[in-house]
Amino acid sequence: MATADASPVEVAQIAAAAAAEVPGVVGLYSGAVGEIATYGGGRRVEGIRVRPGSPPSIAAHLVVAYGRSLQDLARDVRQAVAGALAEHAGPGYARVTVDVHIADLRAAGTQGAGP
Amino acid sequence: MSDTEPITARPSAKTGTSPATTSSGGGSASQLVSDRGTTSIADGVVAKIASLAAQEVRGVAKLGGAVSGALGSVVGRLRGSEHSTAGVGVEVGERQAAVDLAMSVEYPASIHQVAESVRESVIDRIESMTGLQVVEVNIAVTDLVFPGQADEGKQDTGRVL
Numbered sequence: 001m002a003t004a005d006a007s008p009v010e011v012a013q014i015a016a017a018a019a020a021e022v023p024g025v026v027g028l029y030s031g032a033v034g035e036i037a038t039y040g041g042g043r044r045v046e047g048i049r050v051r052p053g054s055p056p057s058i059a060a061h062l063v064v065a066y067g068r069s070l071q072d073l074a075r076d077v078r079q080a081v082a083g084a085l086a087e088h089a090g091p092g093y094a095r096v097t098v099d100v101h102i103a104d105l106r107a108a109g110t111q112g113a114g115p
Numbered sequence: 116m117s118d119t120e121p122i123t124a125r126p127s128a129k130t131g132t133s134p135a136t137t138s139s140g141g142g143s144a145s146q147l148v149s150d151r152g153t154t155s156i157a158d159g160v161v162a163k164i165a166s167l168a169a170q171e172v173r174g175v176a177k178l179g180g181a182v183s184g185a186l187g188s189v190v191g192r193l194r195g196s197e198h199s200t201a202g203v204g205v206e207v208g209e210r211q212a213a214v215d216l217a218m219s220v221e222y223p224a225s226i227h228q229v230a231e232s233v234r235e236s237v238i239d240r241i242e243s244m245t246g247l248q249v250v251e252v253n254i255a256v257t258d259l260v261f262p263g264q265a266d267e268g269k270q271d272t273g274r275v276l
Contacts, residue, residue: 064160067244069246070154071154071245099152100154100155101157102154102155104160105163
């Protein structure tokens, strides 16, 4: 278990990877000109903003697929991101607020898949 | 343009704090992982849901078309709306949404029936996907499309024979 907190860009990478795994998430949304991102160490993580603090907060901007309840999806993203950060980002991220922004939507065929 | 809410930080919260989500089904008591945070849905997403919901209805030829005929389709292409929010306008509040929709209908479908089905489909999809209550769906039928008439929308031309 890490004793020191991860840097914001590392936190963003963990959060982005966790969010992208959630069913219904097509990808991360980086804004009209790519302005929504976290920078650090020469890296850029799209779609995530990190606000360190106590408690820290994460904003996840997402592109989602048509069909699934967005409230359910947001809840799943929140749990996945908070869980991944609690496990990998250090003690300061044991409890983290995750704000989910559903920014764009793609048609996954018009059948409307999803529970 | 998304409707963001202030982040609510509750440092002394134990498990069981209700999350501050917009228009959610209330605070759930048992959460294994810290579940705090807000959810915002961009207006364009609501518009796309309405657009896709309308296009699921049989009898809808295509959306948009404030100007009828060939001129309308040229205007549609120039506008470059590649994902069919053309013909759809939405007003989104905290808990409610209103939808304006312009569409053309396939002949000889009953325009009234198609409009009612579109209304039902739009309300159902937006409410189930976003949790917003749809208070109003205004539909304008801007054109009638005849079988065999070339249009860039659906393939189903409703051929009689």
